[in-house]
């Protein structure tokens with residue numbers, strides 16, 4: 001068996017510990033005589049799996065009791081609509097902070113459900129930074145303020161906790177949730193697809209403060225009504241059972257490694273390795289404002305872009321795949337989520353070093 005070093009931005013690499021456990025459980029989960037895929041979502045086995053995954057989310061993130069933890073279908077792009085459908089009805093307005101492709105998409109989608117206002121944007125810097133808190137123009141009447149905590153495509157991360165006063169803060173954390181400790185109480189709502197840091201695609205985590213519920217627009221699909229889903233423990237419709245099971249294995253593995261404080265140290269070490277190299281390189285560069293550089297998605301460019309193909313081919317020869325940047329951004333991107341080892345990032349850095357020597 002030969003596994004590549006997979007720098008995909010998502011769905012992304014999973015730890016071998018998790019994949020081996022899933023393989024061992026495939027035909028018969030804990031003597032049930034069934035694969036998790038074959039279980040009734042209302043049976044005792046899956047009820048245990050769902051509760052286990054939910055309590056790992058609560059304990060790893062320290063989710064306060066007044067927050068609902070929902071595991072839904074649809075992904076983060078669906079949440080771009082589902083969030084306003086559930087929350088914008090409080091006042092009819094919402095503020096959006098733009099830091100790149102994903103937050104722009106969120107704002108555009110929300111505009112179909114209410115009045116959305118641009119609160120801050122780093123467009124003028126080419127979305128190479130996070131808009132500073134002092135530049136956020138918030139309206140007191142907004143139902144919520146939306147931001148993206150990590151712009152997966154641009155490689156821009158908000159590394160501080162914004163203060164939005166009494167207006168609830170909503171964050172798309174798809175690509176950096178579970179990468180470091182988080183103070184959930186500072187947020188009204190957090191959403192994240194699982195396929196970057198928590199498991200396979202197909203399951204979406206929503207953490208929402210319960211006092212914000214009860215204002216869903218009439219047209220909200222019942223399966224996407226947070227209040228209904230909270231009342232029915234994410235079982236109003238059939239939840240993505242197998243994805244929830246794998247998510248549980250991923251979170252258990254994170255817990256065994258020391259939880260989110262350990263992930264933070266691990267992720268910082270990997271990011272430092274690449275950014276330090278990039279900052280001293282004669283052939284590569286990173287363009288993101290230093291303090292806003294993502295620890296999850298390291299974007300970089302070859303100063304001579306005619307070398308792009310050679311760089312990617314050479315990497316593939318050494319078993320390193322998915323380093324091409326997003327089609328809208330160009331250049332390169334190394335996604336180095338929790339499951340990416342330090343040794344693999346060292347392999348990439350060493351390859352870049354050799355490539356630099358050969359091409360300078």
Ligand SMILES: *Cc1c(COP(=O)(O)O)cnc(C)c1O
Pocket residue numbers: 010074075076077078102148150151152172173174175193196201
């Ligand atoms: C990957 C990603 C999405 C898209 O998720 P889907 O599963 O395609 O809906 C949205 N937001 C961010 C920040 C992402 O990284």
